[in-house]
Amino acid sequence: xEKKKKILIVDDDVDVITVLGSILTKAGYDVISxxxxxxxxxxxxxxxxxxxxxxxxMTTHYEGFExxxxxxxxxxxxxxxxxxxxxxxxxxxxxxxxxEMAHEFRKDPNFKDLQVLMIKNVEDNTAGIDYKADDGKTxxxxxxxxxxxPVDAKKILPEIEKHIR
Amino acid sequence: xxxxxxxxVDDEPGIxxxxxxxxxxxxxxxxxxNEDFTFQIIEAETGERAIEIIESQPIDIVLLDNKLPGMDxxxxxxxxxxxxxxxxxxxxTSYASLDLAVKATNNGAFNFVPKPFTPQELKTSVENITxxxxxxxxxxxxxxxxxxVRFQFLSVLSHELKxxxxxxxxxxxxxxxxxxxxxxxxxxxxxxRSMERIKGMRTLIFDLLDLTRIExxxxxxxxxxxxxxxxxxxxxxxxxxxxxxxxxxxMLDCEANLYLNADKNEMEIILNNFVSNAVKYNKEDGxxxxxxxxxxxxxxxxxxxxxxxxxxxxxxxxxQDFVRIKNEKTKLVTGSGLxxxxxxxxxxxxxxxxxxxxxxxxGSKFTITLPLSK
Numbered sequence: 157x158e159k160k161k162k163i164l165i166v167d168d169d170v171d172v173i174t175v176l177g178s179i180l181t182k183a184g185y186d187v188i189s190x191x192x193x194x195x196x197x198x199x200x201x202x203x204x205x206x207x208x209x210x211x212x213x214m215t216t217h218y219e220g221f222e223x224x225x226x227x228x229x230x231x232x233x234x235x236x237x238x239x240x241x242x243x244x245x246x247x248x249x250x251x252x253x254x255x256e257m258a259h260e261f262r263k264d265p266n267f268k269d270l271q272v273l274m275i276k277n278v279e280d281n282t283a284g285i286d287y288k289a290d291d292g293k294t295x296x297x298x299x300x301x302x303x304x305x306p307v308d309a310k311k312i313l314p315e316i317e318k319h320i321r
Numbered sequence: 322x323x324x325x326x327x328x329x330v331d332d333e334p335g336i337x338x339x340x341x342x343x344x345x346x347x348x349x350x351x352x353x354x355n356e357d358f359t360f361q362i363i364e365a366e367t368g369e370r371a372i373e374i375i376e377s378q379p380i381d382i383v384l385l386d387n388k389l390p391g392m393d394x395x396x397x398x399x400x401x402x403x404x405x406x407x408x409x410x411x412x413x414t415s416y417a418s419l420d421l422a423v424k425a426t427n428n429g430a431f432n433f434v435p436k437p438f439t440p441q442e443l444k445t446s447v448e449n450i451t452x453x454x455x456x457x458x459x460x461x462x463x464x465x466x467x468x469x470v471r472f473q474f475l476s477v478l479s480h481e482l483k484x485x486x487x488x489x490x491x492x493x494x495x496x497x498x499x500x501x502x503x504x505x506x507x508x509x510x511x512x513x514r515s516m517e518r519i520k521g522m523r524t525l526i527f528d529l530l531d532l533t534r535i536e537x538x539x540x541x542x543x544x545x546x547x548x549x550x551x552x553x554x555x556x557x558x559x560x561x562x563x564x565x566x567x568x569x570x571x572m573l574d575c576e577a578n579l580y581l582n583a584d585k586n587e588m589e590i591i592l593n594n595f596v597s598n599a600v601k602y603n604k605e606d607g608x609x610x611x612x613x614x615x616x617x618x619x620x621x622x623x624x625x626x627x628x629x630x631x632x633x634x635x636x637x638x639x640x641q642d643f644v645r646i647k648n649e650k651t652k653l654v655t656g657s658g659l660x661x662x663x664x665x666x667x668x669x670x671x672x673x674x675x676x677x678x679x680x681x682x683x684g685s686k687f688t689i690t691l692p693l694s695k
Contacts, residue, residue, distance in 0.1 A: 168647040169484055171514050175491030182500055191647045213480050215638065215647055243483045271476060305483070306490040309498065 161320055162186040162203060166196040166223060167211035167241070172307065176209065179309045180316075193223045200233055206321045208238040209303065212272075221287055225297055237319045240274070240285065241303040247275045255296050258286035262294065274302050325381040325451065327360045330371040330397065331413070332389050336436070337364045340384060343440045349451040358451050368392035372400055380408055382450055385430075387414040387421060395421065398428045409454045411446060413438070477643045481525060481658065485518040521655035528659040531590060532642075535666050542584045542670075549579045549588065549613050549620065556592040557611075560600055568606045571596070575613035581620050581691065587667045594660040595624040595687050601654050602685070603628035618693050625686040631679040639677075640665045664689075 177187045190196040212220035227233040261267040273286040286296045341362045350357040365371040387394035415436040492511040599609040607627040629650045643658035679685035
């Protein structure tokens with residue numbers, strides 16, 4: 157029998173972990189969880205999951221983004237794909253580069269003041285996040301995908317299939 | 322010392338160098354300003370040149386002659402207005418007419434100084450325009466800051482309102498799809514958690530109302546001599562059911578007839594927050610010690626528990642709006658994240674202080690000190 161694939165959920169809401177966990181367990185995955193960035197890093201290191209699903213707003217405002225950036229910058233975690241799961245609205249584009257699009261959105265008076273821009277290219281499925289941190293600077297980093305809350309089994313399972321290592 | 326860029330636009334070189342000479346060592350201060358302003362003088366001989374300069378570097382103040390060889394001063398003024406630059410303009414001209422003065426005022430000129438002027442007249446005018454500019458910029462800055470604070474509060478609030486909805490909707494969807502079984506009993510844990518989250522949401526709404534009332538200053542405060550012994554007795558009675566469930570003992574050390582000039586409702590909110598936290602974040606079979614006493618012209622109320630404690634790095638976050646410390650030990654406890662921030666604001670109304678000591682796995686102690694005389 158094939159070994160079960162392992163998914164790490166990082167979310168400060170224990171109920172989101174319960175809901176998502178029971179969906180993923182039923183779908184045949186091994187589920188582990190963490191309630192904050194620190195625990196998340198520990199679990200990533202100890203368990204080396206096949207995929208991570210990260211919440212954004214935890215004890216601090218952009219904890220999930222900080223964790224995501226650490227995953228991107230640390231070679232130890234470079235092969236672990238992750239999703240960002242939140243209830244922030246997603247902006248859609250068909251522009252070649254999502255980072256370029258982020259710059260465009262930042263100039264648009266309707267969007268320039270938003271704390272977070274989550275941008276997804278509908279054609280090639282690339283995605284990225286541009287956010288204004290507490291230091292007033294904006295940061296951009298690429299992500300595999302976004303998942304909207306509330307958790308919906310029908311939407312999340314196909315996405316996981318697509319990206320899991 | 323802060324330097325303002327002052328552009329003098331006049332086709333007469335004598336006026337330009339005169340202004341430069343008068344303002345070179347001139348400075349403007351306000352008693353409440355952190356620093357004095359001095360001036361960096363930049364010269365332009367035509368309106369066209371003035372616009373070039375305005376476009377290429379930040380300018381704060383313009384002294385503007387109207388009668389210029391090419392475009393008029395008033396046209397430069399119109400240009401500044403159309404582009405909405407943050408520049409204060411003072412018109413200086415020898416051919417003053419009412420018509421021109423009206424036109425200049427309509428285009429936002431700060432004032433109108435007829436030529437010739439004495440060095441003292443120039444200094445007085447520049448002083449006025451500088452103070453006005455400073456106040457205008459400060460006002461705008463303060464408005465933007467408060468808008469920013471409000472915006473941030475609302476964005477966190479919307480997150481706090483969405484979280485329980487997301488949790489409950491997730492549970493309902495699992496039940497609807499009968500993901501974990503056919504019987505209602507298979508879902509009892511999820512039903513209980515959903516009810517808990519609804520309860521949390523209700524607390525959030527009540528706390529939010531309290532907070533809004535305190536912050537808007539709209540809450541009518543009823544200050545009178547109240548007996549803190551009565552207040553704390555009521556608070557213990559409210560928290561008791563939860564304490565009994567977890568077998569936590571609440572001990573009170575407070576003499577009867579301990580009077581303080583205060584609003585009863587506010588004292589209830591404060592004590593209720595600390596006592597219910599001491600129960601919520603305690604261990605099973607734990608203890609809560611409440612001590613209230615008068616000392617050195619102050620009322621000192623302390624609430625100590627034998628609970629999970631708070632890590633050093635989390636302690637700093639504790640009194641901020643919506644901050645809740647989430648870890649393995651707190652994950653099932655619901656709360657609005659506003660309780661301590663409300664308590665802190667109320668204690669502030671009495672010029673009081675809150676101190677905390679805490680050690681993980683040992684417990685926490687919060688001490689509220691309120692001065693007796695206002």
